[in-house]
């Protein structure tokens with residue numbers, strides 16, 4: 366046993382006290398979105414060196430202003446309108462995380478976790494296509510949400526990926542995950558990413574294990 370469950374409970378207990386109210390979350394989510402746009406602008410800009418230097422100094426000044434009052438830990442959890450727990454700073458769809466791809470996961474009545482999203486060039490691996498690690502990260506999260514929605518949350522113990530064809534960026538994608546079966550503390554979940562032509566680009570199977578302590 367790893368004690369992973371106890372370690373996570375300790376972190377959760379310390380961070381729940383730092384929860385934000387809805388107004389604060391909305392304001393920071395807007396800021397995170399502006400930073401996402403800044404990130405993309407940095408990758409695409411063709412402005413001259415002097416302008417780059419001036420912008421660099423402005424960004425540094427903004428970072429200093431934000432850092433004038435810092436919490437010890439990121440706000441980890443929030444409770445959504447539907448009562449589900451949200452990891453606000455998650456690297457997948459975390460509304461407060463400027464590096465998180467915009468993947469909003471919705472659980473369907475039949476337990477399928479589903480997301481519709483478009484990835485921009487920030488998530489590129491092979492030219493024109495999504496980085497395989499980014500696809501894996503999105504699928505891991507989606508698989509985990511499906512396991513949680515099934516009432517059997519856990520840690521990812523195994524994650525098997527089959528990259529069937531390249532996943533394009535800049536076009537609408539769909540990802541879905543659904544629990545296949547549970548065996549004691551183990552939950553087996555299947556997922557896939559589907560391209561705009563309706564064909565599967567990546568398939569995944571994961572096993573989640575609920576830590577004993």
Ligand SMILES: CCCCCCCCCC(=O)SCCNC(=O)CCNC(=O)[C@H](O)C(C)(C)COP(=O)(O)OP(=O)(O)OC[C@H]1O[C@@H](n2cnc3c(N)ncnc32)[C@H](O)[C@@H]1OP(=O)(O)O
Nearest residue numbers: 366367369505506509510513520521522523574575576577
């Ligand atoms: C709404 C919120 C949604 C949030 C979604 C979040 C999605 C993101 C999820 C993640 O990314 S989690 C981070 C990545 N995963 C980890 O860091 C996990 C690290 N590993 C662990 O913490 C532990 O190894 C683990 C909790 C998975 C298992 O530890 P345990 O001490 O509870 O397992 P134990 O050794 O008692 O084994 C229990 C059973 O599982 C099996 N098992 C455990 N780990 C395994 C493994 N890695 N591969 C294959 N089998 C494994 C083990 O063989 C055994 O099978 P049997 O009961 O049949 O004997």
